[in-house]
Amino acid sequence: MVTLAEVAHHAGVSASTVSYVLSGKRSISASTKDRVERSIQELGYHPNAGARALASSRSNIIALMVPLRTDMYVPVMMEIAIAVATTARTHGYDVLLLTGEEGPEAVRRIEGSSLADAMILMDVELHDERLPLIRETGRPAVLIGLPADPTGLTCVDLDFVATGAQCVEHLSGLGHREIAVIGEAPAVYERHTGFAERTLDGLRGRAAELGVRVLHRPCEGTYDALAATLARVFDERPGTTGFVVQNESAVEPLLSLLRRQGRAIPEDVSVIAVCPDQVATQASVRLTSVAIPAQEMGRQAVERVVAKLRDEAVDEVTLLTPELTVRSSSGPGPAKG
Amino acid sequence: MVTLAEVAHHAGVSASTVSYVLSGKRSISASTKDRVERSIQELGYHPNAGARALASSRSNIIALMVPLRTDMYVPVMMEIAIAVATTARTHGYDVLLLTGEEGPEAVRRIEGSSLADAMILMDVELHDERLPLIRETGRPAVLIGLPADPTGLTCVDLDFVATGAQCVEHLSGLGHREIAVIGEAPAVYERHTGFAERTLDGLRGRAAELGVRVLHRPCEGTYDALAATLARVFDERPGTTGFVVQNESAVEPLLSLLRRQGRAIPEDVSVIAVCPDQVATQASVRLTSVAIPAQEMGRQAVERVVAKLRDEAVDEVTLLTPELTVRSSSGPGPAKG
DNA sequence: CAGGGCAGTCGAAGCGCTTCGACGCACCTA
DNA sequence: TAGGTGCGTCGAAGCGCTTCGACTGCCCTG
Numbered sequence: 108m109v110t111l112a113e114v115a116h117h118a119g120v121s122a123s124t125v126s127y128v129l130s131g132k133r134s135i136s137a138s139t140k141d142r143v144e145r146s147i148q149e150l151g152y153h154p155n156a157g158a159r160a161l162a163s164s165r166s167n168i169i170a171l172m173v174p175l176r177t178d179m180y181v182p183v184m185m186e187i188a189i190a191v192a193t194t195a196r197t198h199g200y201d202v203l204l205l206t207g208e209e210g211p212e213a214v215r216r217i218e219g220s221s222l223a224d225a226m227i228l229m230d231v232e233l234h235d236e237r238l239p240l241i242r243e244t245g246r247p248a249v250l251i252g253l254p255a256d257p258t259g260l261t262c263v264d265l266d267f268v269a270t271g272a273q274c275v276e277h278l279s280g281l282g283h284r285e286i287a288v289i290g291e292a293p294a295v296y297e298r299h300t301g302f303a304e305r306t307l308d309g310l311r312g313r314a315a316e317l318g319v320r321v322l323h324r325p326c327e328g329t330y331d332a333l334a335a336t337l338a339r340v341f342d343e344r345p346g347t348t349g350f351v352v353q354n355e356s357a358v359e360p361l362l363s364l365l366r367r368q369g370r371a372i373p374e375d376v377s378v379i380a381v382c383p384d385q386v387a388t389q390a391s392v393r394l395t396s397v398a399i400p401a402q403e404m405g406r407q408a409v410e411r412v413v414a415k416l417r418d419e420a421v422d423e424v425t426l427l428t429p430e431l432t433v434r435s436s437s438g439p440g441p442a443k444g
Numbered sequence: 445m446v447t448l449a450e451v452a453h454h455a456g457v458s459a460s461t462v463s464y465v466l467s468g469k470r471s472i473s474a475s476t477k478d479r480v481e482r483s484i485q486e487l488g489y490h491p492n493a494g495a496r497a498l499a500s501s502r503s504n505i506i507a508l509m510v511p512l513r514t515d516m517y518v519p520v521m522m523e524i525a526i527a528v529a530t531t532a533r534t535h536g537y538d539v540l541l542l543t544g545e546e547g548p549e550a551v552r553r554i555e556g557s558s559l560a561d562a563m564i565l566m567d568v569e570l571h572d573e574r575l576p577l578i579r580e581t582g583r584p585a586v587l588i589g590l591p592a593d594p595t596g597l598t599c600v601d602l603d604f605v606a607t608g609a610q611c612v613e614h615l616s617g618l619g620h621r622e623i624a625v626i627g628e629a630p631a632v633y634e635r636h637t638g639f640a641e642r643t644l645d646g647l648r649g650r651a652a653e654l655g656v657r658v659l660h661r662p663c664e665g666t667y668d669a670l671a672a673t674l675a676r677v678f679d680e681r682p683g684t685t686g687f688v689v690q691n692e693s694a695v696e697p698l699l700s701l702l703r704r705q706g707r708a709i710p711e712d713v714s715v716i717a718v719c720p721d722q723v724a725t726q727a728s729v730r731l732t733s734v735a736i737p738a739q740e741m742g743r744q745a746v747e748r749v750v751a752k753l754r755d756e757a758v759d760e761v762t763l764l765t766p767e768l769t770v771r772s773s774s775g776p777g778p779a780k781g
Numbered sequence: 782c783a784g785g786g787c788a789g790t791c792g793a794a795g796c797g798c799t800t801c802g803a804c805g806c807a808c809c810t811a
Numbered sequence: 812t813a814g815g816t817g818c819g820t821c822g823a824a825g826c827g828c829t830t831c832g833a834c835t836g837c838c839c840t841g
Contacts, residue, residue, distance in 0.1 A: 108556070108558065108827095109556075110826095110828090111827065111828065112827075112828095121790070121791045121792070122829095123790075123791060123792075123793095123830075124790060124791075126830080127829095130830095132829090133788090133789075133790085134788060134789065135788095135790085136790090139790080151552075152556070153553060153555075153557045154827085155498070155557060155558055155826085155827050156494075156497065156503070156558055156559040157493075157494045157496070157497030157498035157501075157503060157558060157826080157828090158498045158796090158826070158827035159827080159828055159829080160493065160498075160796095160828090161494040161497075161828070162795080162796055162827075162828040163828075163829055163830090164796075166493070166494060168540075173526070175526065181518065181519045182518045182519070185519075188541065189510070189512065189543055192543045193512070193543050196543075196546065201540055201541075201542075201559065203505075204508065204525065204538075204539045204541040205529065206526055206530050208530050209533065215488075215490075216490060219445075219446075219488065219489070219490025220490045220491060220492060221492050221493055221494060222493040222538065328726065359696050360728065363700060363728055389665065389666055389693060391667050391696075447798085448797065449797075449798095457821085459798080459822090460799080460800075460820075461819085463798070463799060464819090464820085467799080467800095469799090469800080471818060471819065472818095472820085473818085473819060476819080491797085491798075492798070495826090496797080496798055497798090497826095498798070498799090498826050498827065499798040499825080499826055500798075500800090501799095501826075782841105783841095784839105784841090785838105785839090785841105786838090786839085787836105787837090787838085788835105788836095788838100789836095789837105790833100791832105791833085791835100792831105792832095792833090792834100793830100793831095793832095794829105794831085795828100795829090795830090795831105796827105796828085796829085796830105797826105798825100798826085799824105799825090799826085800823100800824090800825090800826105801823090801824085801825105802822095802823095802824105803820100803821085804819105804820085805818105805820085806818090806819090807817090807818090808815105808817085808818105809815085809816080809817100810814090810815080810816100811812100811814090811815100
């Protein structure tokens with residue numbers, strides 16, 4: 108393994124000079140710099156990560172805590188993780204993958220061992236156990252998600268309240284007066300991740316203003332569960348002509364069941380999904396949807412965390428503006444029909 | 445930050461003694477060990493990762509290279525990644541997440557910087573650029589996937605040849621004589637990842653023995669693409685009564701389109717999928733399927749890599765035995781009807 | 782022309798840990 | 812009782828890097 112000392116010797120300079128060439132923390136003459144860089148190339152030198160971390164007390168590693176469970180929004184999680192990893196690299200950081208399994212203990216372990224300079228937490232719950240630790244820890248952290256109290260934290264998330272509002276606005280604008288919301292599985296609500304509730308809040312708030320009736324039903328993403336839910340919906344509100352789905356795996360069952368019932372999309376009912384664009388475009392009907400900008404969230408989280416590592420001031424909460432794309436699953440409702 | 449020296453002082457022993465308590469590399473009296481452990485608890489000591497890596501030249505980190513693209517088998521990738529991370533933790537290792545973006549250069553960087561003690565590569569192509577580097581590198585590596593020439597490497601993968609064979613056997617046993625294979629998107633074949641081809645080999649081999657006719661069609665996972673493919677299949681082979689799908693996102697379109705054509709599953713056609721169990725059980729028909737054991741692959745890869753780190757001998761190739769689960773999408777074919 | 786300042790370089794002191802050799806002691810054997 | 816044998820512990824020497832202070836010329840200023 109090539110060491111800095113060997114590079115120094117090869118270039119005929121001292122070790123510290125090589126170090127300064129690498130870090131740029133002191134000025135180096137062009138000729139020296141050139142020589143050193145050539146030596147680095149020639150010898151194939153890579154600084155030893157451990158030594159560097161020890162001497163500088165910075166590991167150039169960002170820890171990413173992903174949820175353990177794979178029951179929900181897996182592609183979104185994956186996209187975020189990959190965006191985090193690639194964005195981190197552009198800033199010279201590597202990413203350490205932690206699963207939720209260790210729980211809050213992981214935060215303490217990373218902190219104590221100085222394994223990572225900063226953390227990004229995904230799947231944050233409203234009253235997440237990790238938050239107290241994050242608050243008292245010295246290390247920068249960014250949450251993807253929005254807890255009940257974001258004071259003293261840095262959060263990045265989609266603006267789900269606006270998302271809900273946009274869905275209603277679109278449907279209302281098309282003339283729909285009664286809409287049903289097919290939500291995440293009940294377990295998701297029980298876990299209090301927040302985003303589902305916030306969507307609903309936005310939806311209900313705007314609906315009240317626009318005089319639209321809203322019926323909300325959490326639902327597992329299986330055909331059976333959805334069939335039952337759908338039956339109840341039309342039983343309670345036969346006049347329902349608009350659907351908002353916020354549950355990736357419920358999308359296809361919903362479309363399929365509506366069709367089987369002889370309800371045409373969008374002639375009889377309109378459907379809007381809150382899901383990644385990929386899901387919306389690959390469904391059996393090209394879905395009008397509000398995109399979940401997974402990549403953007405990952406990227407923003409890294410930018411924030413890097414800014415904090417540079418001691419720059421960073422907003423507590425960054426909410427990404429939702430974008431509704433009209434596709435083929437939404438059309439005029441009764442009030443316009 | 446608490447250091448080992450502080451623990452030593454607190455416990456009234458030397459630093460080396462504390463180190464030996466931690467590593468267990470020399471015998472320590474029960475009383476001393478006790479005292480030290482109590483001090484560690486009390487002070488909340490965590491060994492500094494960088495210092496440890498520097499002194500021992502082992503980072504206790506395993507690098508995991510995941511593919512950059514998110515166009516295929518995302519849930520499988522995620523499950524593998526999570527299984528790798530959790531299994532690694534049980535052996536005292538953390539996982540560094542690398543994306544394919546850096547390409548072979550990443551291997552060199554990790555190697556040179558001693559950032560990780562070992563690597564696990566996912567999404568290995570038949571003639572993967574990274575393989576020469578892996579072969580000459582000193583660091584243990586395990587591939588998830590099977591390249592053209594596994595000599596000198598360690599690979600873990602599902603036995604896709606046997607997978608293909610099992611599918612044919614099941615369909616043949618039910619009396620189907622003409623089957624169609626809906627494969628991955630053409631891009632997957634062009635990339636030469638191998639698994640798709642191997643499934644096909646197994647399928648064709650066994651089909652020849654059993655006197656079953658096989659028609660293979662790569663296909664994108666969209667409704668339009670599948671509709672076109674399906675039309676061509678029935679055009680060429682009107683007698684087709686069995687389908688094997690190896691393409692997660694094509695599953696639902698296939699089922700849906702068959703239904704729309706008035707072909708009942710499994711009365712008129714049988715469908716077998718090669719996919720994770722979750723997909724098979726959540727589809728609109730509970731699918732007879734051969735499971736892709738993502739978790740198991742991740743776990744096995746870690747076990748192998750840890751064994752290699754302990755200098756134990758490890759097989760070059762580990763192929764997991766596929767398991768076919770009969771559900772509701774396969775039934776008697778013409779020869780038995 | 783003396784003095785100050787600055788660009789460019791070096792040497793040395795750690796960072797916190799592992800590990801090797803050595804030492805003291807109790808115990809056993811001859 | 813002398814000598815050997817472990818066991819348990821310690822001290823010190825690094826691991827490869829960063830970083831601080833110091834040094835050397837050189838140019839610029841007054």
